[in-house]
Amino acid sequence: MTDVVMPQMGESIAEGTIVRWMKKVGDSIDRDEPLFEISTDKVDAEIPSPAAGVLTEIKVKEGETVPVNSVVATIGAAGEASAVPVSPPSDVMPEAAVGQPETPAAEAATPQAGAETDLKASFEAGLKAIEAEAAPEPEVDTDTEPDTEDVGKDDLRRQKSSPLVRRIARDNNVDIAQIHGTGLSGRVTKQDILGFIESGQAAAPAPAPAAPSAAPRAPQPVQGPTYKPGEKVQVVPMSVMRKKIAEHMVLSAHTSPHVYSVYEVNFARVSALREKHKAAYDEAGSKLTFTAFIAKVTVDALRQFPIVNASVDGDNIVYKKDINLGIAVALDNGLIVPVIRNADEKNLLGLSRAINDLANRARTKKLNPDEVQGGTFTITNPGVFGALYGLPLINQPQVGILGVGGIEKRAVVIDDAIAIRPVCHLTLGYDHRLVDGADGGRFLSFIKERLENFEEVWL
Numbered sequence: 001m002t003d004v005v006m007p008q009m010g011e012s013i014a015e016g017t018i019v020r021w022m023k024k025v026g027d028s029i030d031r032d033e034p035l036f037e038i039s040t041d042k043v044d045a046e047i048p049s050p051a052a053g054v055l056t057e058i059k060v061k062e063g064e065t066v067p068v069n070s071v072v073a074t075i076g077a078a079g080e081a082s083a084v085p086v087s088p089p090s091d092v093m094p095e096a097a098v099g100q101p102e103t104p105a106a107e108a109a110t111p112q113a114g115a116e117t118d119l120k121a122s123f124e125a126g127l128k129a130i131e132a133e134a135a136p137e138p139e140v141d142t143d144t145e146p147d148t149e150d151v152g153k154d155d156l157r158r159q160k161s162s163p164l165v166r167r168i169a170r171d172n173n174v175d176i177a178q179i180h181g182t183g184l185s186g187r188v189t190k191q192d193i194l195g196f197i198e199s200g201q202a203a204a205p206a207p208a209p210a211a212p213s214a215a216p217r218a219p220q221p222v223q224g225p226t227y228k229p230g231e232k233v234q235v236v237p238m239s240v241m242r243k244k245i246a247e248h249m250v251l252s253a254h255t256s257p258h259v260y261s262v263y264e265v266n267f268a269r270v271s272a273l274r275e276k277h278k279a280a281y282d283e284a285g286s287k288l289t290f291t292a293f294i295a296k297v298t299v300d301a302l303r304q305f306p307i308v309n310a311s312v313d314g315d316n317i318v319y320k321k322d323i324n325l326g327i328a329v330a331l332d333n334g335l336i337v338p339v340i341r342n343a344d345e346k347n348l349l350g351l352s353r354a355i356n357d358l359a360n361r362a363r364t365k366k367l368n369p370d371e372v373q374g375g376t377f378t379i380t381n382p383g384v385f386g387a388l389y390g391l392p393l394i395n396q397p398q399v400g401i402l403g404v405g406g407i408e409k410r411a412v413v414i415d416d417a418i419a420i421r422p423v424c425h426l427t428l429g430y431d432h433r434l435v436d437g438a439d440g441g442r443f444l445s446f447i448k449e450r451l452e453n454f455e456e457v458w459l
Contacts, residue, residue: 002051004035004073006066007369016040017065017240018072023055028078036072037365039240044331046365051075065240168193180314241334252393256431260391263444266452267407267422277459281352290407291327292352294426295379296458297450298402299323299344299351302377305443309376311397312434326375326395327355329362330384336362337395339375348459379404389425399434400443403427 006016016038023029023036034046035055056076060066165188169176179196181188227233238246270293281288302309302323311318325343329336338358343351361367377398382390383406390403405425412421426447430440 002075003071006068006070008068015067018060027055053077165193249393252396256394259432260429261440262427263448265424265448267424269454271422286353295351296348297447301446308400320376324374324376326378328380329359338362338371389427399431401429
């Protein structure tokens, strides 16, 4: 018997939603054959079977959301019987009563009828006890009362904690704001709160809040209804990916003070090299794109300016030794950011192959879980849709993101003369807690100089 678990599709992902089962109970399945499809904020993906055999049980229905590493199905050996419900249907007698002659109504009160009734009750009670013992306690919080406090740093940390963490905090009279979270952007994890309680710090009651100042509190804006009765609207629920993207972007906006710098780059040199070597790259099985050139010089810039390849951890700076480059890929229903690991170890051809491969598999939902996590810097390309430039939000816990605008021919001044050149606007969005304007300027200047003077030996 092999358990099928909900995979972790990203380092900040704690749960996933079953979108579709591709097999039903009793179907045979081969190892690595697609078994079910999941949706998270980072990826919609088809999950392969971990073993060959027969799907004997489906534990999670389509549309249900469960924590990562939860068992969602079981696979047995070929010919193994499928799982049956533990509790018998209400219209089926227990096994002990099967085959017994029907008791006349007049004899219903006899000791024999009473014994059968007791046997049935004992049987059902035993089954319920087995079910209760086998079923783990669900890690959910039934408290659905909305938060009405202002969303500050501590409130955001509390909101981003899981329902299980909030329940543990409530049961132990712990203020989550007292705990230094080790999760994404200070998120308090289960291990954080259990360690806090075991250390004895939770024994002392939290100090009483200070008396409010005499100054009146400024009124807080309240969002009104998004539509009025009688308006012609269509209301549809968000997809799982859309909801998770919304949460992730709100978290990023609250976490990082975003600053942007925009540089204009002459792409004449890159365009000439691309035309010259495009056929050779096609023969090598890789499409040579502008994104590959930009990725190459970005990797070199990250090596030159490691502060942009870092993260913030409380009062510490975490410098990432690996350069794992995320490339944003637009999908029909959202956005996904597959990651090129150790991108600094690849030449232009290697980067070109990796970009094309990841983009194709992202659109066909063939990415592996480890290919959408661990990124240290991201490139996104709003210019492919015609944008002059974009101001993208940082992909937490990274501290920088490069936006690529459209590459178009424009009139530029070169040596006091007007010339027509392909021009692109590159935008660097960076976390001002760690990256200053001078750092951002030097980073973009490095990329601009490399692109405008791209050496053929770098191909």
